[in-house]
Amino acid sequence: MFVINIINFINCCVKMPHPKTIAFIHPVFPCGGAENVTLEIGRVLSSQGYRIVVLCERLYSEIMPPDSPIHIAYYTVRKPSKKEHALEMIEKIRTLGIDVLVYVVNYPRHIEWIRQQTGARIVVANHGMMYWQVFSKIESLRKKRKKNLWHRLRWYFWYRERVKSADYYLCRVQRTYRSLLWRVDAYMVLCEGYRSQLIRDLAPDEATQRKIYVIPNFQHPHPDPCLQKEKKVLFVGRLTHADKRVDRLLRVWAMLEPQMPDWELQIVGEGEELSRLLDLADRLQLRNVRFEGRQNPQPYYDRAAILCLTSTHEGWGLVLTEAQTNGVVPIAFDCSAGVHTILSSDDSGQCGVLVPPFNLDIYARELHRLMSDECWWRTLQQNVLQRRFPLEDTCKRYKNMFEA
Numbered sequence: 337m338f339v340i341n342i343i344n345f346i347n348c349c350v351k352m353p354h355p356k357t358i359a360f361i362h363p364v365f366p367c368g369g370a371e372n373v374t375l376e377i378g379r380v381l382s383s384q385g386y387r388i389v390v391l392c393e394r395l396y397s398e399i400m401p402p403d404s405p406i407h408i409a410y411y412t413v414r415k416p417s418k419k420e421h422a423l424e425m426i427e428k429i430r431t432l433g434i435d436v437l438v439y440v441v442n443y444p445r446h447i448e449w450i451r452q453q454t455g456a457r458i459v460v461a462n463h464g465m466m467y468w469q470v471f472s473k474i475e476s477l478r479k480k481r482k483k484n485l486w487h488r489l490r491w492y493f494w495y496r497e498r499v500k501s502a503d504y505y506l507c508r509v510q511r512t513y514r515s516l517l518w519r520v521d522a523y524m525v526l527c528e529g530y531r532s533q534l535i536r537d538l539a540p541d542e543a544t545q546r547k548i549y550v551i552p553n554f555q556h557p558h559p560d561p562c563l564q565k566e567k568k569v570l571f572v573g574r575l576t577h578a579d580k581r582v583d584r585l586l587r588v589w590a591m592l593e594p595q596m597p598d599w600e601l602q603i604v605g606e607g608e609e610l611s612r613l614l615d616l617a618d619r620l621q622l623r624n625v626r627f628e629g630r631q632n633p634q635p636y637y638d639r640a641a642i643l644c645l646t647s648t649h650e651g652w653g654l655v656l657t658e659a660q661t662n663g664v665v666p667i668a669f670d671c672s673a674g675v676h677t678i679l680s681s682d683d684s685g686q687c688g689v690l691v692p693p694f695n696l697d698i699y700a701r702e703l704h705r706l707m708s709d710e711c712w713w714r715t716l717q718q719n720v721l722q723r724r725f726p727l728e729d730t731c732k733r734y735k736n737m738f739e740a
Contacts, residue, residue: 357387358738359434360461361442363415365392366400369654370440370463373553375401378408380731386738389432391425415442422446429454436738447519459737460516461524463553464651465672466533467513470505471649475578514538517547522737524549526652529673549737552677554727555657561721562638563663567599569707570640570664572633572655575607582613584646584696590620591700596707599624602640606630637662641713642706644668646699650675660687660720665713667703669693678723685719 358381360374378388388408395412411432416422422445429437429450436457437450444450447458481491498504517523517540525531531548534540540548569589573580582603589601601622603613606629617625628636633655643659645668652674659666660678667689668675679688689706691699706713 355385355387356435357433358436359389360438362392364394426453457521459522460520465649467509469509473505524551526674527677551733553652554730555725558661561663565641566639568640569601569642572604575609577609581646588700601625604628604631640664660723663717665716687720687723
């Protein structure tokens with residue numbers, strides 16, 4: 337009895353460490369690649385003693401993957417864009433005992449107030465390329481000009497000249513990045529190229545530079561990829577104009593289809609551009625193009641020899657690493673440091689084809705070479721199969737960021 341009392345006394349006097357609670361904040365969950373990364377990172381960190389929470393504005397539980405980690409807790413909460421919403425967030429942080437807030441996609445507001453009231457560490461995980469907001473703003477303005485006469489007049493007399501160089505919006509976005517870097521506790525980017533770009537453009541001091549962490553997205557290796565491919569070229573992704581620009585791919589295909597009549601282009605995905613892309617394919621009189629809709633891409637990776645991206649901007653391009661691990665050779669415009677990192681040469685050699693943005697003639701020439709030169713294609717296939725972005729390395733980097 338005496339020994340038991342001593343143990344109880346020690347337990348009362350010594351504060352036992354509790355597992356660190358990490359909250360990932362998403363606008364909608366789940367819906368895409370960033371959410372899949374959160375699920376997998378959460379699974380691993382949970383097994384290592386962390387408690388993982390997902391906070392979101394809208395939770396679609398009916399489309400949660402069946403193998404999602406059951407030990408991750410989900411809570412629906414509004415983003416703190418208004419003061420009263422921030423109060424809800426503060427109360428949620430206190431109730432759940434959250435130590436670290438990781439904003440994924442969302443822009444954090446009221447950072448100082450939330451940190452002061454809760455003591456939580458504020459982290460921003462940027463899963464896009466630097467300054468992607470400039471492209472989004474310009475595309476939004478171009479869409480608005482089609483609405484009515486008022487928006488058309490505003491476009492021609494106010495926005496058109498600013499959009500031509502994009503410098504006006506770039507300067508505004510860079511000011512936002514600079515302010516955000518100064519206020520958060522850590523800022524995550526996907527590759528060293530993005531970190532270098534931030535340091536070059538924003539010239540932060542040494543303390544702020546240490547807040548920038550490079551954490552690439554992981555890719556699970558395929559245990560037994562199908563290497564006997566068919567004469568198929570593949571696109572996988574959203575059919576949207578602002579970023580993906582599948583219309584460019586159709587125009588490239590129009591140059592190649594007469595020369596390579598036994599090849600087929602398969603487009604897997606859906607989106608707002610579908611009807612316009614169908615019209616464009618009809619106008620270009622393309623015969624060997626198949627719009628497959630939203631499908632499980634794995635059977636297409638098994639058969640396709642080449643994956644094409646013609647995007648204006650890509651943060652990382654998960655389809656590129658998915659193609660590599662399936663032995664599908666990717667070709668893309670060199671539109672961002674993320675795409676460059678994935679496809680550029682490493683210890684295994686050249687890991688895809690990078691095309692100067694946004695030259696359709698060079699793209700068509702490089703794609704034709706892949707389709708017609710089997711020896712070159714086989715060399716690249718062996719290279720891409722050796723490309724590695726291990727989950728263990730990604731999780732280790734997340735832990736270092738959380739524990740800093």
